[in-house]
Amino acid sequence: MDKIEKVLITKSGKKFFAKSLKEDLHTQYGFIKKQELQDSKDGGLLKTNTDKELFIFSPSFSDIYRKIKRDAQIIPLKDIGAIITETGINKSSRILDSGSGSGALSCFLASVAKEVVTYEIRDDFIEIVKKNIEFLGLKNIEIKKMNIYEEVEEKNIDVVTLDLPEPWKAIESCSKALKPGGFLVSYSPSVPQVSDFVNAIRQNENFVYLRTVEIFEREWEVEERKVRPKSQGIGHSGFLTFARKVS
Ligand code: SAH
Secondary structure, rough: OOOOOOOEEEOOOOEEEEOOOOOOEOOOOOEOOOHHHHHHOOOOOEEOOOOOEEEEEEEOOHHHOOOOOOOOOOOHHHHHHHHHHHHHHOOOOEEEEEEOOOOOOHHHHHHOOOEEEEEOHHHHHHHHHHHHHHHHOOOOOOEEEEEOOOOOOOOEEEEEOOOOOOOHHHHHHHHEEEEEEEEEEEEEEEEEHHHHHHHHHHHOOOOEEEEEEOOOOOEEEOOOOOEEEEEOOOOOOOOOEEEEEOO
């Protein structure tokens, strides 16, 4: 995968990515010479050969993250945000995640948490996740070929995140992995999955059910006095269900 060296943003918010500082950057507004890309500091203002102004920045984690390889349906940032804020994931948190898919959720959580272990059953996805971990330069994430419905090796985990076809089958494993007070979060796109998962949690004496939410994000177009929601955006992604392990 191509690295991102710099991000260039027009005054109206359009982004361009420079993959190499050894080449000129060509945009729809003309080009910027490689020497200028190399010499400019973060936040500097550059001009293309046709006088279009662009600010230059080092890429943020989210800029790089948006370029990861994705094969499975990845969880959107709005939902990752809700998982972090609802469970209070921070630099001392230990996370177990499954299934890894493209590793989007586990990689983002690793950028915030102390460490993340992610379980995946498919070899092709494991390879994608390994590439994404390397691309993002993360050192605190481990991927294991394991079936979370059957077993877990981790203990004393603060938060388990599930993005699985049948998350209720993982409840027993999650119970063994989580410390008392730890959070279990399940992300599912469809209503029957939520229903079966919440029913199973309610019948399980190791957990207390907290809540199920759907997060809406609507991006707006802001052009002079044309201020309105964008016609296109993310439609439905998934529901998030939160539970806590009791002692
Ligand atoms: N959250 C991920 C996407 C997960 S897609 C992301 O953001 O990228 C669901 C994944 O779960 C698939 O890759 C599938 O192979 C894996 N999976 C399904 N059943 C599993 C199981 N029992 N144990 C571990 N992984 C499983």
